[in-house]
Amino acid sequence: MAKSRYEGYCINTPTKFVKERFDDINVYTQNAKSLLTKASGFIAAYDFTLNPYRGCQYGCSYCYAAAFSPNSRMRQDWGKWVIIKENAAEILDKELKKWYEKNPHRYPKIYMSSVTDPYQPIESKHQLTRRLLEVMLDYYPTPTLVIQTRSPIITRDIDYLQRFQRLRINMSIPTGSEIVRKDFEPRSPSIKARLNAIAKFKNSIEDTKGFIPKTSITITPLLPTLPDDEASFLEKLKIVDRIVIQDFHPSQNRSLVASTRKETEAIKRKYPWWYGKGELSYIQFKQKLINQLPGIEIKEGQDGFGYD
Numbered sequence: 001m002a003k004s005r006y007e008g009y010c011i012n013t014p015t016k017f018v019k020e021r022f023d024d025i026n027v028y029t030q031n032a033k034s035l036l037t038k039a040s041g042f043i044a045a046y047d048f049t050l051n052p053y054r055g056c057q058y059g060c061s062y063c064y065a066a067a068f069s070p071n072s073r074m075r076q077d078w079g080k081w082v083i084i085k086e087n088a089a090e091i092l093d094k095e096l097k098k099w100y101e102k103n104p105h106r107y108p109k110i111y112m113s114s115v116t117d118p119y120q121p122i123e124s125k126h127q128l129t130r131r132l133l134e135v136m137l138d139y140y141p142t143p144t145l146v147i148q149t150r151s152p153i154i155t156r157d158i159d160y161l162q163r164f165q166r167l168r169i170n171m172s173i174p175t176g177s178e179i180v181r182k183d184f185e186p187r188s189p190s191i192k193a194r195l196n197a198i199a200k201f202k203n204s205i206e207d208t209k210g211f212i213p214k215t216s217i218t219i220t221p222l223l224p225t226l227p228d229d230e231a232s233f234l235e236k237l238k239i240v241d242r243i244v245i246q247d248f249h250p251s252q253n254r255s256l257v258a259s260t261r262k263e264t265e266a267i268k269r270k271y272p273w274w275y276g277k278g279e280l281s282y283i284q285f286k287q288k289l290i291n292q293l294p295g296i297e298i299k300e301g302q303d304g305f306g307y308d
C-alpha cells in the first residue's frame, strides 16, 4: 500500500491534506482502522492504549512519541502537526462491544494516551476525547481508565470523569520551575495552570455525584527545579495521592520512556549544577519526596504508571 504523504511535508501530490490551521499547526484528518492498541512493554499492566490523536501540539523536547511520526520531516517538526482520528468514537464503540461480548464481567484496562496528549489544545475545539469518554460510559462495568495529560482542559470533562468507577488522572509536571519548563517544553501549559487544574478537579468531585478518581503527578522525566522553587514545589505536590518519578533514559528508538533527543541534550547543558552531578540529583530529589511527603505514595518508573 502506498505510504501517506502529508501536505506541507512532501513535494509530490499529498494524500493527506491540511484540514485547518490551529494556531501554528497543520491539522490533518484520517479514519482509523482500529483505536485500542494492545499494551505492551512499559505499560503492559494495561489491556490497551488509546490515542485519539496522532502527533501532539505540546511538542516537548524530550518526547519519545516523536519517534512514531509518519516520516522524518514530521519527526523534526514534532509539535507542529496533529492528525485527528475522525471516526475514533465509532471505532471505539465497535471494539468495546466486541470486548464486552467476549469478557462480560471483565472490564478492560485502558491507558490514554501513550503517544499523544488527549487534552492538547485542539481538543477544546474538536472534543474527540470527550466523545470517547461518552462511548466508554455506555459500557458496564466501565473500563479502568488512566489518563495521562499535562493539560488543564481535562477539567472540562469532570461531569463524565466522575462517572468512571476506576479512574486515575496522571498530571505531568516534570519541574517546579517555570523557567525550566519553558526551556524543555515551551509550548505546554504553565505549572500553575496544571496544579490549579488538579485542585479544581479535586474540589469539584463530590462522592454523592459519582466516584472519586485517584490522582498522580508524574515527574517524568525529572527535570531540574531551581533551589528557590523547590520547597514550594514539594508543598504543592501534596495535592495528589501518588507521585511518580523517572529519570531520563538514553535514547531508545520507539521506546515508551522519556528518551533523550539531541535538542534535549543541548538544553540539559544549560543546567550543569543539576546534570553535572549525574544520578545524584535524581537520588537526592527522590529522597526529599520520601522525607517530605509522608503518606503520599512515591513510585518510580514503570511501577508508578499502573492504576493500582
Ligand code: SF4
Pocket: 056, 057, 058, 059, 060, 062, 063, 064, 065, 114, 115, 116, 117, 150
Ligand atoms: S505532552 Fe506528552 S505526548 Fe505531547 S509532546 Fe509532551 S510528552 Fe509528548
